[in-house]
Amino acid sequence: MKILAFADTHGNKKDLKKLEKKSKDADILVCVGDLTWFGKDLEKLLRRLAKIGKIVLMIQGNHEEGENLQKKCSKFKNIRYVHRKSFRMGNKVFFAYGGGGFSTTDKRFETCYKAFKKKLKKGDEVILITHGPPYKTKLDKLYGGEYVGNKSYNKAIKSLNPILYICGHIHDTFKKKEVIGKTLVINPGPDGEILKI
Numbered sequence: 001m002k003i004l005a006f007a008d009t010h011g012n013k014k015d016l017k018k019l020e021k022k023s024k025d026a027d028i029l030v031c032v033g034d035l036t037w038f039g040k041d042l043e044k045l046l047r048r049l050a051k052i053g054k055i056v057l058m059i060q061g062n063h064e065e066g067e068n069l070q071k072k073c074s075k076f077k078n079i080r081y082v083h084r085k086s087f088r089m090g091n092k093v094f095f096a097y098g099g100g101g102f103s104t105t106d107k108r109f110e111t112c113y114k115a116f117k118k119k120l121k122k123g124d125e126v127i128l129i130t131h132g133p134p135y136k137t138k139l140d141k142l143y144g145g146e147y148v149g150n151k152s153y154n155k156a157i158k159s160l161n162p163i164l165y166i167c168g169h170i171h172d173t174f175k176k177k178e179v180i181g182k183t184l185v186i187n188p189g190p191d192g193e194i195l196k197i
């Protein structure tokens with residue numbers, strides 16, 4: 001499976017053109033939030049993604065309001081709003097949690113991922129999707145050296161053992177990758193990355 005993952009596009013037309021070009025090689029697209037700049041042109045941007053003609057998994061970042069994004073996504077048959085939900089393709093199971101990006105723990109997320117884990121079947125491979133990054137990694141380290149990630153996300157990595165973890169939010173760390181245990185954690189940036197799993 002080839003995933004075109006992207007984060008924090010913020011409506012940038014050059015990045016959207018790059019995504020459209022890269023999408024030809026993808027089986028599915030995953031947006032980990034901040035498609036817009038404070039919600040501006042949300043429906044227009046979703047329509048543009050929908051025209052690609054492939055399934056797009058979507059969560060909100062800190063620039064979209066969850067309920068509004070869910071409502072707008074429902075207008076397009078190939079765009080799935082997956083915040084606090086899972087999406088299955090064969091034995092690959094995406095678990096997504098959007099929003100936030102500014103707290104060091106998230107008890108609601110912890111409750112969600114524990115409930116999700118109970119539904120997994122033997123042989124399932126998890127792809128974890130959040131807007132913000134896990135704590136104390138290459139993906140949450142700012143240029144000044146400060147770590148700003150979420151410790152609850154680290155707990156999920158340990159518990160779920162995902163094969164892939166896609167996150168964004170921190171613009172300083174676009175294109176950064178780190179392997180934690182067996183999990184590749186990546187911030188694909190606004191122009192996206194094709195990830196083969």
